[in-house]
Amino acid sequence: xxxxxxxxxxxxxxxxxxxxxxxxxxxTFSEDERNILNTLCKYxxxxxxxxxxxxxxxxxxxxxxxxxxxxxxxxxxxxxKEQFMCKINxxxxxxxxxxxxxxxxxxxxxKESKCVYFWEFSILKIVIDIFxxxxxxPWEEEGQLSVLSLHNMQELTDVYFKVVFLCxxxxxxxxxxxxxxxxINRKKFSHVFIQGIVQAAWIFDKKKVMKTIEERCxx
Amino acid sequence: xxxxxxxxxxxxxxDNLFFEECVRYIQWLEVPDGVEVEILEIRExxxxxxxxxxxxxxxxxxxxIYMHQDVFIVNRYFIYDIISIFKVNKDIGVIGLxxxxxxxxxxxxxxxDRVGDFPGQIPCEEYRYxxxxxxxxxxxxxxxxxxxxxxxxxxxxxxxxxxxxxxxSYSFEIRRKGLRVxxxxxxHTWFIHDDKEVLALWNHNKYRKIFLDEYxxxx
Numbered sequence: 001x002x003x004x005x006x007x008x009x010x011x012x013x014x015x016x017x018x019x020x021x022x023x024x025x026x027x028t029f030s031e032d033e034r035n036i037l038n039t040l041c042k043y044x045x046x047x048x049x050x051x052x053x054x055x056x057x058x059x060x061x062x063x064x065x066x067x068x069x070x071x072x073x074x075x076x077x078x079x080x081k082e083q084f085m086c087k088i089n090x091x092x093x094x095x096x097x098x099x100x101x102x103x104x105x106x107x108x109x110x111k112e113s114k115c116v117y118f119w120e121f122s123i124l125k126i127v128i129d130i131f132x133x134x135x136x137x138p139w140e141e142e143g144q145l146s147v148l149s150l151h152n153m154q155e156l157t158d159v160y161f162k163v164v165f166l167c168x169x170x171x172x173x174x175x176x177x178x179x180x181x182x183x184i185n186r187k188k189f190s191h192v193f194i195q196g197i198v199q200a201a202w203i204f205d206k207k208k209v210m211k212t213i214e215e216r217c218x219x
Numbered sequence: 220x221x222x223x224x225x226x227x228x229x230x231x232x233x234d235n236l237f238f239e240e241c242v243r244y245i246q247w248l249e250v251p252d253g254v255e256v257e258i259l260e261i262r263e264x265x266x267x268x269x270x271x272x273x274x275x276x277x278x279x280x281x282x283x284i285y286m287h288q289d290v291f292i293v294n295r296y297f298i299y300d301i302i303s304i305f306k307v308n309k310d311i312g313v314i315g316l317x318x319x320x321x322x323x324x325x326x327x328x329x330x331x332d333r334v335g336d337f338p339g340q341i342p343c344e345e346y347r348y349x350x351x352x353x354x355x356x357x358x359x360x361x362x363x364x365x366x367x368x369x370x371x372x373x374x375x376x377x378x379x380x381x382x383x384x385x386x387x388s389y390s391f392e393i394r395r396k397g398l399r400v401x402x403x404x405x406x407h408t409w410f411i412h413d414d415k416e417v418l419a420l421w422n423h424n425k426y427r428k429i430f431l432d433e434y435x436x437x438x
Contacts (some may be wrong), residue, residue: 067327067423067424067427068424070421070423070424071421071422071424071425072424074421119415120414120415120419158236161236161237161413162236164413165236165240166409168291169243172247172293174243174244175243202413204412
């Protein structure tokens, strides 16, 4: 898919957001996409109803609202999550830049809808940011983008935590650095990819970690 | 028969990647001479409280560390420090790493002041906790990310049959027994908690109400 095509998906979603009842626009989406959009509508309706009820009860300023909402929205949230995950897994499985452009669009929709309650999506955001840096990096060519080697959300989160754990072991001297060097070399992860994770993760001494890895990788 | 020279780490497990990393840090800790360390993994627990009760009853260790699989202890002298506090303070029932000096009336810990939870203090090799010099905070309740005990007091699995509020409940049960709940002053952080952002708090409100009914009615 070209950049123009990507804009089309973006445009279609914006069109739909302006009028969610517009059947003509809905028909431009695939069935799985329509399911996501329909669930999103339902989610918004439920959320608005709960907010109204809390306001009527005079509880709009209560911090415990978030938990009351979570309790009532759990079912629809889980449904939405499942549909989003399926869509993103399908796109990731293509291993193509164009598919990641679509992932960015779908993620934006999720974020704008303020229903990003799931930790997987926080990590997806980190990897999307890395993807943007990778495609803008003069050293990375399309076929070598590290992000494209991730084929589903499970793999994405596993790799993210694996890298964080290995980097942290370097920071605390928990074990020799060989394992992470082997891992990065074997997976052919780029400097941008590793740096993006180190920056995002709870690693105190980022400079030390990156310096240690740089001394042995990407030579 | 209680083994006075034994420390048991009890961990409810549903994620091998995190559990293995958690264990790696436990195995990295310095162990005082004559002290035995046991790691007890609890799988397929029906609830946190029932899992911990099962673990508590199956270990003869005097000192038990109930902790989450996503917590990594980076104070290398953690075992020394915990034992040294307990040995000279028989009235301390629980040591936590994050706590609430005064739990808000709505039972939401992170709405009020908290101690021990201040990321950014880089652990350094020279750092050693000194209970006289550094001291500790007296708290009403501690976060379940890590709770160390020296007496076996049952967890309220009758009330908390999920994954929320078992920690605050335990803190209150300990205080009902006339014991103290504390958090050591950590001049350098003792732990890293890789909790997956926006936790599964769907049932938080349900257990919050149970907690308030049981412990906060007269507050």
